[in-house]
């Protein structure tokens with residue numbers, strides 16, 4: 191069976207941690223980068239439109255290219271040349287998982303285009319993406335869609351998908367400023383008190399229950415002691431917004447390593463679920479938006495990464511987990 195010479199890869203933004211579940215929970219959001227990647231006779235061409243245009247490199251150091259090369263090396267394949275055309279809508283350095291999306295796109299492209307591969311191995315892709323990214327909590331929802339739990343074993347990262355309660359509506363607050371994830375990780379202490387570890391374990395377990403069965407518990411289920419306060423000096427506006435939203439009863443968290451803030455609104459008329467009228471909630475959140483920030487309701491992306499062959503004579507290539515588009 192002939193592999194496609196080119197593929198279109200669509201990868202979603204993700205919000206990691208969701209409060210207490212540091213490095214292990216994440217949510218895919220309806221905001222995507224789309225990349226056309228083609229094998230050519232030689233050389234490397236990189237074009238970037240949208241987020242990062244004119245700023246991201248267009249050579250071998252481009253993150254999608256680096257991830258593609260890492261995957262082709264694992265697959266034992268050396269393509270002659272490569273053409274990459276990216277249309278990005280995920281802002282970089284904001285805590286929306288742009289680097290995980292880039293890594294996922296590059297690794298999936300290698301699997302989709304490699305002539306010796308019949309189908310994408312979802313486990314191998316998750317393992318390599320997590321190694322390249324350094325933690326699995328963004329790449330797991332990027333690949334699988336919805337909300338995921340992810341963890342690392344001696345043989346690599348693994349992930350499980352959660353069925354998110356459909357009343358939960360993510361609303362993202364996006365500042366103009368950026369914070370590199372590696373710098374934010376450097377702000378965290380080597381160790382934490384046992385009481386804080388116990389708090390994180392309890393709240394993370396509660397978070398899963400609240401996300402899947404009882405959204406009324408989201409405010410308590412998103413309480414964090416492991417990273418948000420420790421990183422606050424690097425993003426004081428985010429910390430202030432977070433405190434204000436939580437004091438008003440919104441289940442708000444720092445998105446990933448920040449500086450975006452994510453609020454999990456609970457929509458619908460079901461008072462037992464702690465829901466307010468949808469319009470009231472979204473209006474209240476919009477009114478809380480600081481000057482210079484953008485308030486973006488972003489529904490959960492249930493699908494995750496999508497791979498579409500752009501030529502060749504066989505059906506869409508996918509990991510089996512990521513969806514496919516006709």
Ligand SMILES: Nc1ncnc2c1ncn2[C@@H]1O[C@H](COP(=O)(O)OP(=O)(O)O)[C@@H](O)[C@H]1O
Nearest residue numbers: 253254282283284285286287288289292370371
């Ligand atoms: N679409 C992309 N294409 C190429 N490189 C990217 C892309 N998105 C992110 N990156 C790289 O990752 C960096 C941002 O990663 P990171 O600090 O983890 O922020 P984020 O929270 O957005 O993932 C960028 O500065 C860039 O080097």
Ligand SMILES: N[C@@H](CCOP(=O)(O)O)C(=O)O
Nearest residue numbers: 206213285286287371446447
């Ligand atoms: N668990 C990580 C998540 C980083 O997410 P990003 O979207 O900021 O890359 C962390 O908190 O460092």
